[in-house]
Amino acid sequence: MLVLGIETSCDETGIAIYDSKRGLLANVLYSQIEIHAKYGGVVPELASRDHIRKIIPLIQEVVDKAGISKQQIGGVAYTAGPGLIGALLVGAAVGRSLGFALDVPTIGVHHMEAHLLAPMLEKNSPKFPFVALLVSGGHTMLVQVEKMGEYEILGESLDDAAGEAFDKIAKLLGLSYPGGPAIAKLAKKGDPKRFKFPRPMTDRPGLDFSFSGLKTFTINTLHAEEQNLQTKADVACAFQEAVVDTLVIKCRRALQDTGLGRLVIAGGVSANVLLRERLQKLANKLQIEVFYPRFEFCTDNAAMIAYAGCQHLLTGKKDGLTICAKARWPIS
Numbered sequence: 001m002l003v004l005g006i007e008t009s010c011d012e013t014g015i016a017i018y019d020s021k022r023g024l025l026a027n028v029l030y031s032q033i034e035i036h037a038k039y040g041g042v043v044p045e046l047a048s049r050d051h052i053r054k055i056i057p058l059i060q061e062v063v064d065k066a067g068i069s070k071q072q073i074g075g076v077a078y079t080a081g082p083g084l085i086g087a088l089l090v091g092a093a094v095g096r097s098l099g100f101a102l103d104v105p106t107i108g109v110h111h112m113e114a115h116l117l118a119p120m121l122e123k124n125s126p127k128f129p130f131v132a133l134l135v136s137g138g139h140t141m142l143v144q145v146e147k148m149g150e151y152e153i154l155g156e157s158l159d160d161a162a163g164e165a166f167d168k169i170a171k172l173l174g175l176s177y178p179g180g181p182a183i184a185k186l187a188k189k190g191d192p193k194r195f196k197f198p199r200p201m202t203d204r205p206g207l208d209f210s211f212s213g214l215k216t217f218t219i220n221t222l223h224a225e226e227q228n229l230q231t232k233a234d235v236a237c238a239f240q241e242a243v244v245d246t247l248v249i250k251c252r253r254a255l256q257d258t259g260l261g262r263l264v265i266a267g268g269v270s271a272n273v274l275l276r277e278r279l280q281k282l283a284n285k286l287q288i289e290v291f292y293p294r295f296e297f298c299t300d301n302a303a304m305i306a307y308a309g310c311q312h313l314l315t316g317k318k319d320g321l322t323i324c325a326k327a328r329w330p331i332s
Contacts, residue, residue: 001074005306008091009083009111011042013054014302017066018310026065027303030054040171048086077309080108081326088325096323105318107309112331114304115266118293126262126291131254136267137163140209142254155207163269165211173232183236190237197242202249248278261288271298
């Protein structure tokens with residue numbers, strides 16, 4: 001089955017073609033970073049309008065790259081949520097309309113499920129069951145995955161997601177958007193011994209996260225020090241260390257609590273090199289396997305939407321004529 005995937009949940013317009021037999025045939029992505037960078041974050045209305053401008057040309061581009069005709073498409077998958085409702089509606093309306101026009105089944109895909117399944121696009125892909133850390137600008141959660149479609153949330157952020165905290169601290173430091181890569185770059189110049197930031201909610205049992213207190217601690221530290229480049233680098237270093245350590249500690253607990261021997265890391269923050277290094281050390285220590293998507297599939301993309309949609313469509317699932325878009329949609 002050839003499945004066209006559409007991703008418009010936030011500030012990237014992604015289109016992909018996935019073949020159930022041959023794998024990923026084509027994938028294109030247009031990022032709106034330049035549009036939103038001057039505001040220090042995503043402006044929903046601007047995001048929606050840009051999706052409208054880009055989505056049709058990108059569909060044609062990916063069809064051409066795959067070397068197929070639209071009539072060969074056997075199904076359409078689009079991100080139905082969670083995300084920015086206006087942005088979601090663009091992809092949902094186009095995806096559902098295209099499915100109707102081609103007379104093929106259409107399905108709305110859960111954005112976080114697609115992230116969770118992104119490592120399945122790699123040659124070395126995980127087998128079920130496993131523990132997944134989904135960590136991005138909008139979500140931070142630990143999920144026990146028994147099989148496709150069977151997910152149990154073990155812990156999640158009670159306030160800011162890790163990626164959101166990175167963006168806010170980056171803005172405070174005068175860095176570019178998105179904040180994660182900018183802080184990671186600046187942190188390389190920092191002294192890891194100068195500041196010691198707290199590892200939130202690691203001194204108590206449980207697998208939930210909270211980064212608002214760490215954000216406040218970082219702001220107070222920065223305001224109490226002389227404002228220069230070295231101080232900013234030292235703060236960036238301490239902040240990144242605190243976030244990464246917190247994520248690693250919680251992953252270790254989740255693996256020990258579930259007794260599972262496989263860990264999947266997905267979402268935009270999974271591209272953080274320090275996080276990957278620390279989790280690999282944890283994997284070696286616990287003698288478990290750890291899996292990641294390739295860097296280009298850590299952030300939002302349509303390849304993961306096409307893959308997830310294809311797996312559901314192959315089981316006979318499909319949506320009706322209703323256009324589905326949900327700003328909030330629990331993965332469980």
